[in-house]
Amino acid sequence: MIESFLAQRRWFGGKGRTFSVTGTRELGRFGAAPEVVVLLVEVSYDGTGDRELYQLPLAVYDEPQERLDHALVGRWPIDAVEDGAFAYDAVHDRAATAHYLQAFATPPASGIRFVRLPGHDLDLTAHGTPFSGEQSNSSVLFGEDSVLKLFRKVTPGENPDITTHQVLTEAGSTHVAQLYGWVEADDLHLGMLQQFLRTASDGWDIALASVRDLFAEADLHAEEVGGDFASEAARLGLALAEVHEQLRASFGVGTVTGASLADAMSGRLTAAVAVVPELGQYAERAAARFDALASLESVPVQRIHGDLHLGQTLRTVLGWKLVDFEGEPAKPLAERLLPDSPWRDVAGMLRSFDYAPFAVAEAMPEDDPDVLHQRSVRADEWARRNRKAFLASYCGEAGLSDTDRTLLTAYVIDKAVYECVYEARNRPTWLPIPLAGVARLTAD
Ligand SMILES: Nc1ncnc2c1ncn2[C@@H]1O[C@H](COP(=O)(O)OP(=O)(O)O)[C@@H](O)[C@H]1O
Ligand SMILES: O=P(O)(O)O[C@H]1O[C@H](CO)[C@@H](O[C@H]2O[C@H](CO)[C@@H](O)[C@H](O)[C@H]2O)[C@H](O)[C@H]1O
Numbered sequence: 001m002i003e004s005f006l007a008q009r010r011w012f013g014g015k016g017r018t019f020s021v022t023g024t025r026e027l028g029r030f031g032a033a034p035e036v037v038v039l040l041v042e043v044s045y046d047g048t049g050d051r052e053l054y055q056l057p058l059a060v061y062d063e064p065q066e067r068l069d070h071a072l073v074g075r076w077p078i079d080a081v082e083d084g085a086f087a088y089d090a091v092h093d094r095a096a097t098a099h100y101l102q103a104f105a106t107p108p109a110s111g112i113r114f115v116r117l118p119g120h121d122l123d124l125t126a127h128g129t130p131f132s133g134e135q136s137n138s139s140v141l142f143g144e145d146s147v148l149k150l151f152r153k154v155t156p157g158e159n160p161d162i163t164t165h166q167v168l169t170e171a172g173s174t175h176v177a178q179l180y181g182w183v184e185a186d187d188l189h190l191g192m193l194q195q196f197l198r199t200a201s202d203g204w205d206i207a208l209a210s211v212r213d214l215f216a217e218a219d220l221h222a223e224e225v226g227g228d229f230a231s232e233a234a235r236l237g238l239a240l241a242e243v244h245e246q247l248r249a250s251f252g253v254g255t256v257t258g259a260s261l262a263d264a265m266s267g268r269l270t271a272a273v274a275v276v277p278e279l280g281q282y283a284e285r286a287a288a289r290f291d292a293l294a295s296l297e298s299v300p301v302q303r304i305h306g307d308l309h310l311g312q313t314l315r316t317v318l319g320w321k322l323v324d325f326e327g328e329p330a331k332p333l334a335e336r337l338l339p340d341s342p343w344r345d346v347a348g349m350l351r352s353f354d355y356a357p358f359a360v361a362e363a364m365p366e367d368d369p370d371v372l373h374q375r376s377v378r379a380d381e382w383a384r385r386n387r388k389a390f391l392a393s394y395c396g397e398a399g400l401s402d403t404d405r406t407l408l409t410a411y412v413i414d415k416a417v418y419e420c421v422y423e424a425r426n427r428p429t430w431l432p433i434p435l436a437g438v439a440r441l442t443a444d
Helices: 002-007 066-071 094-105 160-170 203-216 230-251 258-275 277-294 343-362 369-398 402-426 432-442
Strands: 019-030 035-045 051-061 072-076 085-089 113-116 128-130 138-142 146-150 179-185 188-195 254-256 299-301 313-316 319-322
Touching (some): 002 035, 002 072, 051 072, 051 094, 066 072, 094 113, 094 146, 160 179, 203 343, 203 369, 277 402, 277 432, 343 402, 343 432
Antiparallel strands (some): 072 085, 113 179, 138 146
16 A cells, blocks of 8 residues: 555655565654654565665545545555545645644644744744645645755654754855754654745756757857856855855864775766766776875865755845755765765756756757757857856855865766766666766866
């Protein structure tokens, strides 16, 4: 029963693999009519020994609720066959999400703890609406006041999305949505409540619109077109520099050897070649870039975003905000919590500027070789211009030292290699984007 429900959810990471539910545990319950029951579900992947934990908040009703048919998980208790109550995914039920909001104001006596930070009067009258965009977790918007993100795949221990937002909120950062509180049970972080950014537009969407404007004006250069993105790219660079500075001040700085970073990158490259054999032709030249990194004795590391790209940035009337500090979802939590070089985040953004023109071109099929040539020149120009604006602004007056350049080059290659595997598995028609990136980055 739960298996078929999971298999159809966008947020379930085990789609396409053979799995079964090997355990369920009730973490706590609160509210009435419906009662919200928070279930922890253990998923095991056949023949691999891999196991994952998923959070399933349920709205439990005595009678079937037709309006929630699409969110039916099954009968409750879960092993009741015919005479049990009815359990629905709580995220989709306005009455259940109202219990969540109320619980932040009046914490219930329950295994589920609701922690609230001072400084914001919650609008307790706001209705909960499930977020309809693409995401790996499940968010509920409470009017124009707050957003509750419930984590789906959970791991015991600290969730960096909460702890990083907490530190940045307390430091007064203007580049994140303020953290209002979080939900936890045992040693699990289950969700977080944040400021709703009412005037936000997705950075990826704005970048695509800018490229479309450029392609529509074949004779003009990027800087001559109305939708030029370079000043936004520069503001993003400054925002990231400020966030990194605040994270350094709050979490501190450590050091690691360049050799340890280079080893990890080489290992990831070897694993990636096994998935994307076309990468093999660039392996030797990529290794030379990693060797340069290995020669650095000491590399500063700190808390970073960990998975930064244009889709993790929001432009509001008050400037750029960064969202989703959870790190790369595929990495184990322990790895995501390790301090890393801030150049990883810079590299993620630089790669995103390469992606945008290709994504637009892919959505505008064209046979005329002249138009195609013109577009490819413009695409290159757009990416180059925005990479340059972002980087110049991130580095500020200090500019880019030789050591910075060595680090950045290695991190950008590492990210493009990661993207090759990501695209091969998720969007094979987009594989040429990161492959072209690896080719360019490793060219002499
Ligand atoms: N505080 C916020 N206010 C408004 N929209 C937000 C906020 N935080 C995130 N979003 C939107 O929700 C999307 C998903 O959020 P994100 O934190 O990336 O979720 P996930 O971890 O599930 O991928 C973002 O791409 C952004 O468009
Ligand atoms: O946002 P997620 O944490 O789920 O990140 C994963 O998916 C991203 C795609 O949605 C992927 O990003 C890649 O594609 C983006 C365009 O869709 C592009 O802007 C990024 O630069 C590129 O890396 C990300 O790598 C992956 O981890």
